[in-house]
Amino acid sequence: MSRIGKKPVELPSGVSASVSGQTVEVKGPKGTRSFTATDDVTLTVADNTVAVTPRGKSKRARQQWGMSRSMVQNLVTGVSAGFKKELEIQGVGYRANAQGNVLKLALGYSHDVDFAVPAGVTVTTPKNTEVVIEGIDEQLVGQVAANIREWRAPEPYKGKGIRYKGEYIFRKEGKKK
Structure with missing residues (x-):
């Protein structure tokens, strides 16, 4: 179980996220960034958080779970603080x-x-x-x-x-x- 992947990514004030398919787009005061995740994970936005969940129990899905969550966190940090x-x-x-x-x-x-x-x-x-x-x-x-x-x-x-x-x-x- 991914300890990093379990935690949802909090969106600070002034930052918004939208998911279309496997692409998450994050907008903030410093700009806009996007990330396209693999088909092994599911991205969802709810209540000022972005959650990443694996689609199955395969090794690749578990690997992509934590990595995708870290990538989304880096997008949020980049557009808010840089x-x-x-x-x-x-x-x-x-x-x-x-x-x-x-x-x-x-x-x-x-x-x-x-x-x-x-x-x-x-x-x-x-x-x-x-x-x-x-x-x-x-x-x-x-x-x-x-x-x-x-x-x-x-x-x-x-x-x-x-x-x-x-x-x-x-x-x-x-x-x-």
Whole structure:
């Protein structure tokens, strides 16, 4: 029995959901998102909640039950509060600057890196060593953060690079003579 799937998804004030077939559409103050579930689960909306129930006792139905409920919860969270990832840049001369839909990164290469920000995500730089990625799609926000981090992942000797805020980098000791 899915512990996650058993709980219905509560809809906060200002958020509405509608189900047509296997597609649930959630509207909120930040936008509209939709998710199409597999035929193994049933989606129902009642009393400001969205409930997900499995259609049978098969292993696949039980797998899709919890996953579908989590996806609906992410839609509700995205359109009501949104998602946010914060990156820190450490290193001498390493900095970032958001200019419209382009994030300019100086990461120790012979050239600046111009990262094109996809639609549906906003990137801001409160300081030149901090990057904040926000949006209503959790997967897209996380993927953009991972793509930016990929340009200069933190290295274990000096800790230079782009890291998630609060991420711990295991530090290594250098060579000894």
